[in-house]
Amino acid sequence: MVDQGNHSAPEIVLESVTKRFRKGAVAVKDISLTIDRGEFVTFLGPSGCGKSTLLKLVSGLSPVSEGSISVDGKTPEDARSLVSFIFQDATLLPWRTVEQNVGLGMELEHAARHARKERVAKMLDLVGLSHVAKSYPRELSGGMKMRASIARALVSRPRILLMDEPFAALDEMTRDRLNEELLRLYSEQKWTVLFVTHSVAEAVFLSTRVVILAAHPGRVAHEINIDLPWPRTAETRESKHYEEQVTQASRLLRGVYQP
Amino acid sequence: MKKRWLVLNSIGLFACLIGTWASFLAFARIPAYILPGPIAVAQALYNRYPSLLDSLWITASEAAGGLAASILVGVAIAMLFAQWRGLRQLLFPYTILLQTVPIVAIAPLIINWVGPGIFAVTVVTFIICLAPIIANTTQGLISVDQNLVHLFLMYKATPAQILFRLRLPNALPNLFTGIRISAGISVIGGLTGELFAGSTRVGEGGLGYAIIYANNQMETAYLFALVLAATALGFSFFFIVMFMEWLALRNWHESSRPQEAE
Numbered sequence: 323m324v325d326q327g328n329h330s331a332p333e334i335v336l337e338s339v340t341k342r343f344r345k346g347a348v349a350v351k352d353i354s355l356t357i358d359r360g361e362f363v364t365f366l367g368p369s370g371c372g373k374s375t376l377l378k379l380v381s382g383l384s385p386v387s388e389g390s391i392s393v394d395g396k397t398p399e400d401a402r403s404l405v406s407f408i409f410q411d412a413t414l415l416p417w418r419t420v421e422q423n424v425g426l427g428m429e430l431e432h433a434a435r436h437a438r439k440e441r442v443a444k445m446l447d448l449v450g451l452s453h454v455a456k457s458y459p460r461e462l463s464g465g466m467k468m469r470a471s472i473a474r475a476l477v478s479r480p481r482i483l484l485m486d487e488p489f490a491a492l493d494e495m496t497r498d499r500l501n502e503e504l505l506r507l508y509s510e511q512k513w514t515v516l517f518v519t520h521s522v523a524e525a526v527f528l529s530t531r532v533v534i535l536a537a538h539p540g541r542v543a544h545e546i547n548i549d550l551p552w553p554r555t556a557e558t559r560e561s562k563h564y565e566e567q568v569t570q571a572s573r574l575l576r577g578v579y580q581p
Numbered sequence: 582m583k584k585r586w587l588v589l590n591s592i593g594l595f596a597c598l599i600g601t602w603a604s605f606l607a608f609a610r611i612p613a614y615i616l617p618g619p620i621a622v623a624q625a626l627y628n629r630y631p632s633l634l635d636s637l638w639i640t641a642s643e644a645a646g647g648l649a650a651s652i653l654v655g656v657a658i659a660m661l662f663a664q665w666r667g668l669r670q671l672l673f674p675y676t677i678l679l680q681t682v683p684i685v686a687i688a689p690l691i692i693n694w695v696g697p698g699i700f701a702v703t704v705v706t707f708i709i710c711l712a713p714i715i716a717n718t719t720q721g722l723i724s725v726d727q728n729l730v731h732l733f734l735m736y737k738a739t740p741a742q743i744l745f746r747l748r749l750p751n752a753l754p755n756l757f758t759g760i761r762i763s764a765g766i767s768v769i770g771g772l773t774g775e776l777f778a779g780s781t782r783v784g785e786g787g788l789g790y791a792i793i794y795a796n797n798q799m800e801t802a803y804l805f806a807l808v809l810a811a812t813a814l815g816f817s818f819f820f821i822v823m824f825m826e827w828l829a830l831r832n833w834h835e836s837s838r839p840q841e842a843e
Contacts, residue, residue: 383731407735409728416833417750427736430746458833478736 333359333482333514334380339389341375349375350540352389355533357514364517364525364532366571368579372540373518377484380516381407393482401482406475410487412467414459414474421446421455424474445473448507465496472504476511485517489524498556501527505554522575526568527554534571536578544574617802622809625802632791633803637810640787643699644771644818647706648763654707655714656756662715663722663748664740673719680712684773692778702774702787709770710763717759721752754834757826764822768815788814 334357341349350372357363365373378384379391382398393401414423422429425442433441446452449469459467468488475483489497501524508515519525525532529548536543548567550558558564599619606618613621626633658676662669684705691708692701725748733743775789786794788811795804 378731381731381735383734402735402737405735407731409732411726411728413726413728413732415729415747415750417753418833426732430733430736430738430742460833460835 331359332356333361333394334516335392336376336380337390339379339391340387341372341379341384342387348539350379350535353540353542354389355542357516359514360512362508362515362517362528362530364519364529365535366519366522366525366532366575367535367540367543368537370540371535371537371578373535374486375540377407377486377516377518381405381484383407403478404481406478406480406483408471408475408483408485408488410490412459412464412471414467414470416459419456419458420451420462420470423459423470424477426474427478441477442473445477448476449473449503464492465500468492468500476507481513483513483515483517485515487518487520490520497521497524498559502554502556504528509553522571523559523568526550526564526571527559532571534574534578543578546571546574614799614801617805621802622805625800626806626809629803629806633806633810636786636788636791636807637814639699640768640771640775640789640811641814643702643774643787644706644767644814646703647708647770648710648760648767648818650703650707651710651714651763651767652756652760655711655759656718658715659718659722659752660744660749662719664744669719669723676712676715679708680716682708684709684770688774688777691774697778699787701778702771702789705774706767706770709773710767713762713766714756714759717755717762718752721755722748725751754830757822757829761819761822761826764818765815768811768818772811 334355336353336355339353340351343349353372353376355363365371365376367373375384379386380393380398382402391398394404398405414420415426418426421442424445425438428438428441443452443455446455449472451466451469451473454462454466459470462470471488489500492500505528515528517525517528526548527550532546532548533542534544534546535541546567550561550564550567603619606616617625662673687708688705691704695701695704722744729747729751730743733747738746771787772789772792775787776793788807792804792807792811795801795807
């Protein structure tokens with residue numbers, strides 16, 4: 323059960339964040355958001371609304387032009403050890419086996435070999451990939467690659483997950499199943515998650531809050547609290563309440579597409 | 582089945598070519614010093630194989646030495662280019678210069694500088710092998726998926742870790758493309774070098790030197806045998822590199838994925 327009542331501890335705070343690219347285009351303009359510990363916040367919006375840019379800013383991979391971001395009270399760069407980034411592509415290194423890919427972070431930190439092996443095996447077990455530990459990425463299906471990518475992100479025991487359209491390239495059934503597994507892990511691990519997607523249904527199913535962004539420049543248009551009961555399972559998608567929230571979010575999103 | 586047909590076809594084609602060559606000579610009256618027949622070439626090959634093997638060995642070691650040096654130096658330069666964009670932009674035009682410089686023109690110059698002999702020829706080979714290695718490896722080092730770089734940055738990877746664990750393995754297929762090109766021209770480099778500085782003693786030297794010598798002596802059949810040996814040398818270099826490439830990339834790279842059964 324995720325405790326939605328206790329949003330007293332802000333984890334990620336964006337204050338009037340503006341990002342301008344070198345050529346002058348404004349990616350996001352004057353965005354202020356407070357994301358509490360344990361929230362699952364999804365960004366929805368048309369292309370060009372700066373969804374992915376927001377994740378890059380929070381991870382410190384890209385600096386803000388104006389305003390400020392704090393993550394656990396620190397700058398995004400200093401907070402990196404708390405954060406794992408999951409990209410749209412699985413971004414596995416093709417020359418490494420699955421277990422070598424999953425252990426990459428610990429290897430770069432020179433973690434002890436046996437500790438690494440143990441942790442990697444545990445994470446592979448968690449995402450159901452133990453049987454392909456020695457396989458190379460090209461031997462895996464799209465869904466399996468994404469699981470490996472998630473296992474890799476979880477190895478470092480992150481407190482914050484940044485997920486940039488992680489399931490966009492997968493077929494719907496695989497995506498639904500990975501959504502359910504993600505929520506199961508989320509309930510256990512109590513991460514704070516920032517998630518980017520194009521799918522309203524996915525956003526509603528996963529989130530505690532959906533933030534709808536408008537484009538040119540990227541800005542917050544609406545925020546919807548999702549109060550679907552926990553735990554959420556495949557049955558949740560059949561409930562009336564879920565349908566209502568998807569309809570509500572779709573309607574707001576449509577407004578953003580046609581200003 | 583398909584594979585066996587391919588082998589049979591190849592052998593058949595080869596036999597046809599030899600047969601055409603022999604029968605053409607039987608009808609046309611061409612003196613042997615202009616165009617020797619296949620049997621004369623085979624005889625020259627058989628009778629003089631000790632000296633032919635000596636020449637082959639010399640050229641092979643020059644070509645292999647120059648190629649190996651070009652790989653070491655080329656990869657090192659490519660790594661510098663990948664780390665410093667400014668350096669790359671400043672110096673990359675010179676690698677193109679390296680590729681376009683006529684090797685025939687500078688070979689005598691190099692021999693003037695380092696003195697005739699095996700070392701001079703190795704240097705000539707090194708120079709013509711260098712550009713493809715630098716160009717291809719640099720390309721592989723810098724064309725890394727930006728998200729992979731971001732991933733490494735999220736892990737607080739050092740620049741050295743990014744270079745050795747991300748960029749270098751990523752460049753391996755490109756490096757092998759470069760080596761394949763250079764392996765082919767390394768033999769040409771060796772031969773060209775030897776035309777100018779093949780030997781310090783009469784009668785001894787690599788294939789290039791032996792080719793000139795045989796030509797001067799009008800030993801055309803032996804000349805043909807030498808040309809065959811040089812071709813075979815280039816061929817085997819190429820296949821050795823292909824094999825090493827397969828060994829290095831077979832597990833993960835698309836180019837070495839076995840083709841679908843038909």
